[in-house]
Each structure stands twice: as structure tokens, then as C-alpha cells.
Amino acid sequence: HIRYSPAGGIFTMKTWNTLPKELQKAIDDYALSIEKDYRQKIRVSNEKCLKAMYKYGMKEVKMTPAELDVLKKRVMPVWDEFAAKGYYSKAELAEIKGLLAEYRSKKKK
Known part of the structure; x- marks a missing residue:
């Protein structure tokens, strides 16, 4: 094969x-x-x-909304660190954050 x-x-x-x-x-x-x-x-x-x-044994773990909030708060600073290191620009990061906010606001409706 x-x-x-x-x-x-x-x-x-x-x-x-x-x-x-x-x-x-x-x-x-x-x-x-x-x-x-x-x-x-x-x-x-x-x-x-x-x-x-x-x-083969993998288990799905569902996080509570509170656990998800904690995870998001811990991960968000990494986005800014990566922008500061030049992996992408701060302008690109701002654009992505804006698009995410727009998407999430429409999803809640």
C-alpha cells in the first residue's frame, strides 16, 4: 500500500x-x-x-463553561507574546480578534 x-x-x-x-x-x-x-x-x-x-481508548473530556473561561484567559496572553516575537503582526492579531468577536456575537443570537 x-x-x-x-x-x-x-x-x-x-x-x-x-x-x-x-x-x-x-x-x-x-x-x-x-x-x-x-x-x-x-x-x-x-x-x-x-x-x-x-x-482505541481515547476519552472525550468536556469542560464546563467556567473551565473554558479559565483556559481562554490563560491562553490569550500567548497570542500577544507571539505577536511580540514576530510570528505575526500586532495588526494581524487585532484583525483576528475582531473577526472572532464578530463571529461569536453572531453565534450567540
Whole structure:
């Protein structure tokens, strides 16, 4: 058997900028053309893997809302630390936090 593990390609911006524009467009177009099908297949694969983990003894642990709040409060500072270290910009972090707040406010309705 040959096992295939799907993976994405990663370019540094420096390398990406050396590619001809038509090749950049072809790569972008291809990625857009397969993303919906790819996501669906990954969801099916993830569900299969999860069932296998349960079968072999993994237990699901449900946290109470209070426990989740504690976890969120402990994790949030890590986001800021990563932005300070340059893993992403503070502007990107602010944008993500804004989008999360917007999503969560709509979800509660």
C-alpha cells in the first residue's frame, strides 16, 4: 500500500516574488479550484481518525463553561507574546480578534 498524506506547499514571500506572475496566478487559481473538495475530504478523514482514536481508548473530556473561561484567559496572553516575537503582526492579531468577536456575537443570537 502507498499511503498519501496531503500537504500544502509553502513559499517564502521572497521566493514567491521571484515566480512569474502567470505562474503565481496559476498556483492561486489551482488552490482555489480544489479548496472546497479538499476541506470536505479532510473533514471526512478527521471524523474517521477521531472514531479510531475513540475505538482505541481515547476519552472525550468536556469542560464546563467556567473551565473554558479559565483556559481562554490563560491562553490569550500567548497570542500577544507571539505577536511580540514576530510570528505575526500586532495588526494581524487585532484583525483576528475582531473577526472572532464578530463571529461569536453572531453565534450567540
